[in-house]
Amino acid sequence: MADLKLRGWAIGAALLIGLGLVLKGAYPISLFNIVAISMLIAVAFRFVMLIGEQSFATSAFVGLGAYGAGVATTLLDWPFAVALVIGPLVVLVVSLAFGMLTLRIKGPYFMIIGFAFSEFVRIMLTKTAVIGGVSGMPGIFPPREMDPWLPAFVAAVVVALMFVLYLAEKSDYGKVLLAIRDNEDIARTVGLDVLFYKVSCFMIASFCAAVAGSLMAFVNNVISPGDFTFLVGAYALAYVKVGGEKSLFGAAGGAVVLVLLGSYALGLGAGEHLFYGGAIILAMLLMPEGLFGMAGKLCQRIGLKRSAAR
Amino acid sequence: MNAPMTAPGDVLLRTDGLTRRFGGLVAVSNLSMEVRPGEILGLIGPNGAGKSTTFNLISGFMRPSSGRLEVMGRDCTGLSPVKISRLGLARTFQHGSYMKSMNVRDNILVGTMHTMARASAAERARRVEETADILGLTPHLDTIASALPHGLQRLVSIAIAFATRPRLLCLDEPLTGLNQTEVAAALDVFRKIRQEFGATILLVEHNMKAVMNICDRIVVLHHGQQLATGTPQEIRRNEAVISAYLGTRHEH
Numbered sequence: 001m002a003d004l005k006l007r008g009w010a011i012g013a014a015l016l017i018g019l020g021l022v023l024k025g026a027y028p029i030s031l032f033n034i035v036a037i038s039m040l041i042a043v044a045f046r047f048v049m050l051i052g053e054q055s056f057a058t059s060a061f062v063g064l065g066a067y068g069a070g071v072a073t074t075l076l077d078w079p080f081a082v083a084l085v086i087g088p089l090v091v092l093v094v095s096l097a098f099g100m101l102t103l104r105i106k107g108p109y110f111m112i113i114g115f116a117f118s119e120f121v122r123i124m125l126t127k128t129a130v131i132g133g134v135s136g137m138p139g140i141f142p143p144r145e146m147d148p149w150l151p152a153f154v155a156a157v158v159v160a161l162m163f164v165l166y167l168a169e170k171s172d173y174g175k176v177l178l179a180i181r182d183n184e185d186i187a188r189t190v191g192l193d194v195l196f197y198k199v200s201c202f203m204i205a206s207f208c209a210a211v212a213g214s215l216m217a218f219v220n221n222v223i224s225p226g227d228f229t230f231l232v233g234a235y236a237l238a239y240v241k242v243g244g245e246k247s248l249f250g251a252a253g254g255a256v257v258l259v260l261l262g263s264y265a266l267g268l269g270a271g272e273h274l275f276y277g278g279a280i281i282l283a284m285l286l287m288p289e290g291l292f293g294m295a296g297k298l299c300q301r302i303g304l305k306r307s308a309a310r
Numbered sequence: 311m312n313a314p315m316t317a318p319g320d321v322l323l324r325t326d327g328l329t330r331r332f333g334g335l336v337a338v339s340n341l342s343m344e345v346r347p348g349e350i351l352g353l354i355g356p357n358g359a360g361k362s363t364t365f366n367l368i369s370g371f372m373r374p375s376s377g378r379l380e381v382m383g384r385d386c387t388g389l390s391p392v393k394i395s396r397l398g399l400a401r402t403f404q405h406g407s408y409m410k411s412m413n414v415r416d417n418i419l420v421g422t423m424h425t426m427a428r429a430s431a432a433e434r435a436r437r438v439e440e441t442a443d444i445l446g447l448t449p450h451l452d453t454i455a456s457a458l459p460h461g462l463q464r465l466v467s468i469a470i471a472f473a474t475r476p477r478l479l480c481l482d483e484p485l486t487g488l489n490q491t492e493v494a495a496a497l498d499v500f501r502k503i504r505q506e507f508g509a510t511i512l513l514v515e516h517n518m519k520a521v522m523n524i525c526d527r528i529v530v531l532h533h534g535q536q537l538a539t540g541t542p543q544e545i546r547r548n549e550a551v552i553s554a555y556l557g558t559r560h561e562h
Contacts, residue, residue, distance in 0.1 A: 172419070172423060172431075175412070175416050175419060175420060175423075176420065176423055178409065178411065178412060178416075179409045179412065179416075179420040181411075182408075182409035182410055182411055182412065183406075183407065183408065183409050183410075185371070185391075185403060185407070186403075186407055186408070186409065186420070186467075186470060187420065188390075188391040188392050188395065189369065189391060189395050189400055189401050189402075189407075189471065190395060190400065190420060190421045190423065190424055190425070190470060190471070190473070190474050191392060191395045191396045191424035191425060191474065192392070192420075192423055192424050193392055194392070
């Protein structure tokens with residue numbers, strides 16, 4: 001197996017979790033949590049891009065994850081650990097069925113079905129009185145003794161899942177996903193069950209999106225259907241495109257940059273959406289490989305100049 | 311109807327009255343042919359003769375309108391490409407049948423993923439290196455496939471198919487766009503694959519000289535019909551084939 005950059009991962013994880021431990025003040029902590037959760041949504045969205053698809057069902061799965069946590073905590077009084085995973089487990093089943101039905105089609109068609117599914121789920125959430133309808137569910141709290149550790153816990157879960165996705169991508173399994181993106185027919189002619197790979201990839205990504213959702217529920221304490229419009233998927237696409245889709249680090253970095261800039265853009269009111277749209281367009285025009293792709297090229301050029309100078 | 315010359319177990323692939331219609335067009339009409347173990351069988355014909363359709367039919371990418379397909383002695387009519395490939399039939403495609411964003415090593419590795427699913431990573435790596443060696447791709451293992459010259463890209467697509475170590479290797483115009491030296495090298499590779507690995511090869515090709523040179527038997531298609539079958543010598547002397555390819559004298 002290729003170089004896994006284990007040292008880089010250890011340092012990155014330590015830094016992120018450490019930051020989660022030392023941060024003080026409600027605003028920095030909430031911003032930190034949102035950044036971490038957005039990173040997870042971004043890398044989950046990008047994982048489906050490995051097979052060449054864009055899953056706007058991501059919004060629905062983030063929402064189902066969040067509502068799983070909400071229902072388990074406020075209505076059923078289930079323990080935190082169960083509430084955290086119940087949504088993602090449900091999403092595994094839902095994404096299996098959704099994937100089996102829809103991953104036979106590709107490109108824009110798959111994208112549109114994802115959009116439609118997300119809107120369907122959101123509207124169903126607004127129509128269901130027992131989970132609060134349009135106004136959503138308040139009071140989704142983690143256990144009291146978790147409070148000081150919550151940002152570090154969020155960071156740890158996010159890093160762990162990112163690492164799982166990274167390992168999957170670098171493994172033989174990940175190579176098959178890329179092969180399917182490049183040329184599905186070849187995968188078939190060498191005996192690979194393309195639908196199995198596509199559906200499993202989609203399930204893994206959807207599970208991660210749902211975990212992001214259930215973390216979001218515990219971090220914000222309040223959720224409503226309005227939090228899970230198709231914009232969640234659109235933002236995820238923006239994170240990936242701005243950061244650079246070539247690597248998982250690009251997608252995660254794009255989330256960090258855009259969420260931080262976006263927290264400023266919040267002050268712009270309705271201009272916020274223009275901000276994200278503008279960011280995608282600018283990124284695709286000026287740096288087609290994203291911030292991280294460009295940074296990589298810059299490093300290469302500096303490196304080349306150095307070796308030329310010798 | 312030609313009675314089969316060999317017992318069912320002796321034939322890797324047999325089609326019986328295989329037909330495919332597209333609306334009013336009959337792309338392949340009542341094709342009955344067989345591929346025998348160890349041979350290199352050429353499938354030739356002018357443009358639009360139905361060669362590619364035949365290839366899609368026997369590899370499961372298209373379903374026949376009527377007729378029967380048998381692969382490795384089993385009825386495979388209407389089976390999916392995956393199921394047929396798992397019986398030991400590998401194919402390439404006419405246009406760019408490789409993964410453009412992956413390096414040559416990973417391209418070939420994909421070919422081993424299913425057939426060597428239970429093997430260790432080291433065994434698979436050995437298979438990849440052995441395959442690259444036979445096709446002369448060893449110096450290019452770490453090059454991204456899209457960056458290779460056209461001739462080498464052709465070899466990569468053969469390498470992927472051959473990495474499955476198929477009993478029957480079906481090559482769709484593997485020599486198109488190659489220069490003379492490359493063609494000669496590719497023909498050597500085909501012979502080597504047969505000799506050292508006992509693979510049988512079904513070859514669709516435009517390059518008549520190469521086909522005459524390497525094939526044991528040739529099937530000629532014309533307007534979806536099976537025009538002739540025989541050894542290169544027989545085909546070369548066949549009146550019907552000559553007129554299909556060159557036009558008859560009084561047509562001029």
